[in-house]
Amino acid sequence: MTDPRSSDPGSLSAARPPRLAEAFLTRLLPAADREVLRAELTELYQVRVESRGRRLADRWYWRQLWAFGAAALRRPWEVEAMGTFTQQLRQSFRALRRAPAFTVTAILTLALGIGATVAVFSVVNGVLLQALPYPGADRLVMVFTDSPPNRWNFSVADYLTLEEQQTVFEDFGARMYRQMTYNGNGVAERVLTAHVTPSYLTTLGVAPSLGRVFTPGEGEPRAPLAVIVSHGFWKTRMGGDPAAVERSIRLDGRAHRVVGVMPPGVGPLEGATADLWPVLQLEPPTRKGPFFLRVVGRLEPGVSREAAVAELRQINAEMFPVWADSYADQRARWGAISAMDWVVGDVRPALLVLFGGAIFVLLIAATNVANLVVSRATVRSRELAVRSALGASGLRLAVFQITETLLVAVVGGALGLVLAQVGVDVLTGLAPTTLPRMGEIGIDPSVLGFATLTALGSGLLLGLVPSFGLGRRDTTRSLHSGTRGASTGGASRIRNLLVAAQFAVALPLLMGAGLLVGSFANLLDVDPGFDPGRIVSFQLSLPAARYPEATDADAFWSRLEGELAALPGVDAVGLNSSRPPSNLNEHNNFALAIRRTPPGESDPGAAWLAVDRGFFEALQVPLITGRLHDRDNPVPGALVVDQRWVQKHVPPGMDPLGLRLVSGSCTAQAEPEPPCMWQTVVGVVGSVKYTGLDREDDDGAVYFAQPTSGYRNLFVFIGGERVSLTLMPQVREVVQRLDPELAVAGTAGGQELLTASVARPRYLMTLFSVFAFLALTLAAVGIYGVMSYFVSQHTRDIGIRVALGGQRTEVMTMVVARGLRLAVVGVAFGVAAAYVLSRFLEDLLFGVSATDAATFAVIVAVLTAVAAAACWLPARRATRVDPMVALRTD
């Protein structure tokens, strides 16, 4: 090894220190000695390369960054020049006020990006991040019968067995949602009820703000009925009277004693969704079914969900033989998921995709501002050079720069928060009612923290951008160059990079929006199986107290249909226990006579619907083969099925007519005995959607005759060429006349039913499109700004070119091509990014692939066209350059 001190420095290895470290380090060095120090550090670095090797030398060099950084903060060369923080702030403030165009544009752009991101974050926060609003909510789990893909409810038999044997839950309870008719103040109305066991309330840890919870005794069969009312119900229907507790109210014709009033906003798990909480009394079961209970458990402290599931399976396996004759599905096991997952359900991916979209908008907005900052720094390079010449170090200039962008970001962030508040109102206002936890969304401390971090982070990063972009400032050159300041190669490189990046970020967003729009269009194209233009429908529920026998109910329905059919313009009136296209109330298992389900396997299932002949007539569902139910005298056991059912359950080529089947709990029995009996397919009708337009693989439908079913809760459908919602007052009149205690609920025309069923995809599509539009606009503004700047910087060159006889179109092409090159590079990266990101969208799309080539092509074309248009404006300005004027400038 040579002794570096005596050797000629020129003979040392010419190793260069790590570039990035050098760039940073240079900025930290005191201005007066910068060049000397840099050279000396390089020399020391080279000595180290010789003596210890490159890797260690590199590491050593990076360490000097810390050493000088710490020294710079502690020590002499800056402190005197830096001034106090307030001075610094005041200085930045003045500088910003002198450049209102920059300041306002930067603030508004950032506010837009931050506002969008914070608004969506507050939704993500409220729905996905915040714990459910119950004490110790992380220990709450939903218990169900797991038979993938279905999660069946518990039956009373299940529930009572669980109660007897379980050791993993501190507490658990069951719930059942229903609708009941409330008769108060002489008016009948439908109310949403959550029937709960007394233990359900203690499991959730909720308590009435007035009155008390249910006593265990009130949960016993045949105990006097008790009810807890929601805060809203108490306020609106009981006048907020504290004496309401202990009063009696009539529900479905039966007296219930009010024992408590819930605090506002408290709901039975899925949010404030119930008006009333009647007590749920469980009769000892005679068979395993029916299954209608949702069970919530609170795990014992220290018991994991996995341990709980293991015990649940154990209990289930043991109880299975007990009920073998009424339930044969051995694949079904008990399972449990966290209450949080249960409530949030399938909303998570959509929300996260939306959040990703918002972050992309923020990225593009920030990139735009970065561009502004860089061009501002370029324009100001003379001012900065003066400061530098006066002794301000790179560090000091960087601090100056960062204070300025931080100031912009903080104001932008504050404004963004205001926008976010508006955004949250819009987001929740537009949200379909089926989205969970919408009531819990708002600007809370976490959201504020997120907004602050976003704003400060943007401010810091934006402040650092020019230091990267401008490279080492050549003080002398900047001072000598024109007033405009020199646009260094570094600055325009970074601006070009930023523009390309914007297009790269915009593309996946537009792609997402394009796919969601296409998917939504596909959804609207789905044939719901009925003609939505000519129907209205509503729901009626007959209280069991006043319609005790099946014949009472049937008599009412037939009188109602008769009266409604007599209304002007009405062609047909029908009944159904479910309502298409996305309201299925009953899904039943069955066994075909031609193919009995082998022991231990799951029966096939299908939508199970009580209808009369009028339903098919009102909705104009075509009869394909066979016949419909008789109007007045339906044959017991005669079934109508739909085409989808035939397709799914009948071997190809076999005539479905005459097929025999048993349903539900009768399937396990070898030879059905009354009340289990063979039923026979007598007709096949067109398929109608009941489980949503996007479900292509539903199980088909089995229609049995309503007039023998004694159903008390049905949807009524009125069909006719000119039937619309304007008919409803007359309909209400008819209902009132027949039974003044009945409440007409859920009124909707066919078109509204379709609209409501696609509310979620429409919501996602709308929001994503808004983001994509913002992104496109911002990217266009970005490229426009850069190309305008390019033209203004090259006025002289263009002038010369024109003076030398260059064609104006040539100039134009040159400018546009230059801009387009940036956009195309960005788009290319964007396509790659979109391809990678597409898998996040896959599950949210219907009938379109996440990598759909046509959508890609359209989006690429749109982006390129927008870029071309944005470049065209400055290009046109370039062609108008007067050579004489251009040459005289500068």
Added chain:
Amino acid sequence: MGKNVLGEFEHQVLLAILRLGSESYSVPIVLELEERTGRDVAPAKVYIALRRLEEKGLLESRMSDGEPQQGSRTRRYFALTDEGMDRLRESRQTLMRLWEGVAPALDRS
């Protein structure tokens, strides 16, 4: 630290310059210190010490454009001022007095 107190590191830097003589710019100073103390020495620390010693009037510096054949590197060369020399002499005498007679005791332990 008062203006007239010499820190240990400053002391070491002065000694290194004394030893290096006319070759005293920061690179050899750092290397000299590393060689003598057997530890890595941070250039930032040396730089600060040099500045401080100059402020105290113990050092003076001149810029030199490197000789053309050496690649024209600009360097800041340091030299002890008379005051700096005095201070070193003083501290040496003080230390000698303090050390007088204690060396054997150290060797025993």
